[in-house]
């Protein structure tokens with residue numbers, strides 16, 4: 001008689017279970033990239049060494065550097081300087097027959113708080129995506145200096161995820177789920193077999209987007225805790241973009257035209273997709289308003305007031321993205337494939353704006369605060 005019963009195996013053994021069968025609160029992702037360990041410990045990339053040293057000295061502490069005892073009044077937070085979205089909502093409430101026509105000030109404020117929560121929720125989910133992507137880069141990039149740097153970034157992104165989650169939880173209330181657009185964008189990066197695509201999609205596209213979105217919120221808020229949180233997060237993000245530019249500029253020097261074209265198409269796809277970001281239906285659902293009913297009135301309000309909710313944010317995004325992409329050599333490869341396409345979309349005016357590989361020091365609010 002066998003002392004130990006043989007373990008039953010099946011063709012299913014080792015296969016990942018479906019996320020839904022494990023727990024609703026998790027998501028399973030299969031990464032198709034190969035991990036790389038290196039025995040070359042020489043510090044060969046001086047600019048990455050400088051950036052890594054900078055990252056270590058500019059780390060901040062989410063518990064002691066931010067004053068979590070600050071009283072936050074959500075109503076004041078959203079009414080002080082209404083966001084472009086809220087300006088539109090207020091204008092739509094003045095149009096007869098609009099589903100918002102009888103809304104009181106109180107209801108408008110409630111909507112403002114919901115939009116703020118929705119915004120911060122996407123920041124939080126995006127930060128977790130950034131944490132996962134940075135960890136993927138640690139595992140898949142071949143260079144030791146880049147592995148070191150990406151490790152500090154993983155810690156930065158953990159802190160960012162944590163502070164946005166804490167701000168939402170302690171100051172504003174229940175978070176929103178990850179939006180389908182952001183979800184699709186980040187999952188594609190985490191699954192991709194090419195290590196540089198995780199870099200390109202996260203460090204160049206999403207981080208440039210984040211810098212613009214955080215900057216936009218920072219300009220509109222006087223709330224001291226949120227202001228400091230955003231300034232500190234942006235200080236880290238600017239370094240992350242610089243990390244992407246320095247690494248990819250080197251890697252792309254040696255790619256073939258066909259390989260570069262793949263990267264150019266990736267950029268085009270990701271920027272055009274960004275331009276057509278849809279209105280947040282989940283906010284309207286929570287407010288008990290039909291999206292289909294309210295949308296035509298929001299469009300009408302946009303036409304009448306000339307307010308476009310994403311205009312200033314889009315400008316900020318492309319003002320970062322275009323010069324950063326120029327530094328990678330992706331504008332002009334393949335007979336200027338990307339230059340032509342972005343030119344037609346009116347984006348080339350930003351070509352010579354400051355790129356983040358050189359201006360990241362200007363963002364370092366942590367060093368500035370410590371110096372004063």
Ligand SMILES: [Fe+2]
Nearest residue numbers: 127130157160
């Ligand atoms: Fe971040």
Ligand SMILES: [Fe+2]
Nearest residue numbers: 130207237240
């Ligand atoms: Fe980042």
